[in-house]
Amino acid sequence: MGNYRIFNNVQKHITLNDVEKQYFESLLKVERIAKKELILKQGQICKKIYFVELGSLRAFNTNEDGKESTIMFAFQNWWITDMSCFVNQKQALLSIEALEDSQVVGLDGNALEALFDKIPKFERFFRILFQNAYIREQQRALHYISLTTEERYRKFINKYPGIADKVTQKQIASYLGVTPEFLSTVKRK
Amino acid sequence: MGNYRIFNNVQKHITLNDVEKQYFESLLKVERIAKKELILKQGQICKKIYFVELGSLRAFNTNEDGKESTIMFAFQNWWITDMSCFVNQKQALLSIEALEDSQVVGLDGNALEALFDKIPKFERFFRILFQNAYIREQQRALHYISLTTEERYRKFINKYPGIADKVTQKQIASYLGVTPEFLSTVKRK
DNA sequence: CGTCTATTTGAATGTACTCAAAAGCGGTGG
DNA sequence: CCACCGCTTTTGAGTACATTCAAATAGACG
Secondary structure (H helix, E strand, O other): OOOOHHHHHHOOOOOOOHHHHHHHHHHOEEEEEOOOOEEEOOOOEOOEEEEEEEOOEEEEEEOOOOOEEEEEEEOOOOEEOOHHHHHHOOEOOOEEEEOOOEEEEEEEHHHHHHHHHHOOHHHHHHHHHHHHHHHHHHHHHHHHHHOOHHHHHHHHHHHOOOHHHHOOHHHHHHHHOOOHHHHHHHHHO | OOOOHHHHHHOOOOOOOHHHHHHHHHHOEEEEEOOOOEEEOOOOEOOEEEEEEEOOEEEEEEOOOOOEEEEEEEOOOOEEOOHHHHHHOOEOOOEEEEOOOEEEEEEEHHHHHHHHHHOOHHHHHHHHHHHHHHHHHHHHHHHHHHOOHHHHHHHHHHHOOOHHHHOOHHHHHHHHOOOHHHHHHHHHO
16 A cells, blocks of 8 residues: 555545555556646646645636736645536636646546545545635635735745745745736835 | 425535434524624634525624725525634634624534534535535635736626625625725726 | 846836715614 | 715825836846
8 A cells, every 4th residue: 555645634634444545545646747747737627636745736827918827836735626627527727737846646536426435434524625725715815805915925925934935936926916026026125 | 394495505415314304404593683783793703604594694804994804795595604713613703794684594513513423414515515615715816816806896796696786885895805985986987 | 158037126107095075875763 | 754864985186006018137947
């Protein structure tokens, strides 16, 4: 049985016996992604949900003018996908790229359905996962509508210490919703 | 057995037999809320998650300067609470008020735990509920960072037709994250 | 070492806020 | 039923925040 980080992640909320672990593992597909490689392209159908075993990824939308908006970063032990696309099998609004050489494990829709069917505890796991994701996103919405750019920047750096080493200023700006030029002057204070 | 809308809502995603329905109903507490009354006050501990049987509510944060930021509206058949507070039993960041005379059914934390324990299917129900909530909030974040105020206003009106009759311009402005004055000039076009 | 991209800086412009005042609207009490 | 009150909405002038465009500098990478 492989020694995946995803096991520890899952077992933060539910307990699996060896048989269950084995079955779960049989559904996982490991994928290696080189830096700058896309694991999902905007416009495609998103087939999988990913868990980051190693490295870091970024999900972003590109509009008609080519402007990128970063929706989320995902580091080790994070889950990432274009959830809307994955759930509803619509065209992806997001692209997902590796910020460095990375390794993820992926679950496709059928695998996830089978998992829910065979080990209903996983409903609980994902219930808690989505519950937390919802809380985070709602918090984020509150920040957008109530804080200044400077305050948002501080909170962001604070919430993800060391992130400034992994991602560019430009990417942080595109997550905060401002231009890189303006973020630069904000940092100058 | 009462004829609550919440049954139909739950049965959109899972199926309940009569015994299960009865048990579920036994956990529900009906509450009537007068217009402008608060069902949760910022700073308190949030005890319940609510389903709107009748009427409409609004969840909002008030900052040190007294500025209100509307996090969500909830109409008939919507679920609402301060999820962060409900889950982590921390002080509420949000207040929840009735926009008109309303009727909700509430589930407290113990009831919900008991429900998950007795009828695990509810894990699935809430998994789907939170999954959709997460998708919506992430979409909303994308709108904040990539769209103009005018575009956000259009999408909002479009997504919730008739909402302009139920809530004030000021409340919509506080949801979009702009001042009522500015929203007024945007509408003038 | 040279190229490409990110970051900084600045000037000019546009977007959004503050403050103030007037007009509109709804609810309440006489 | 009307008159008044309080709050919302509109409008405008002045200011602050944020963008665009351009150019210079700094870093990353082959």
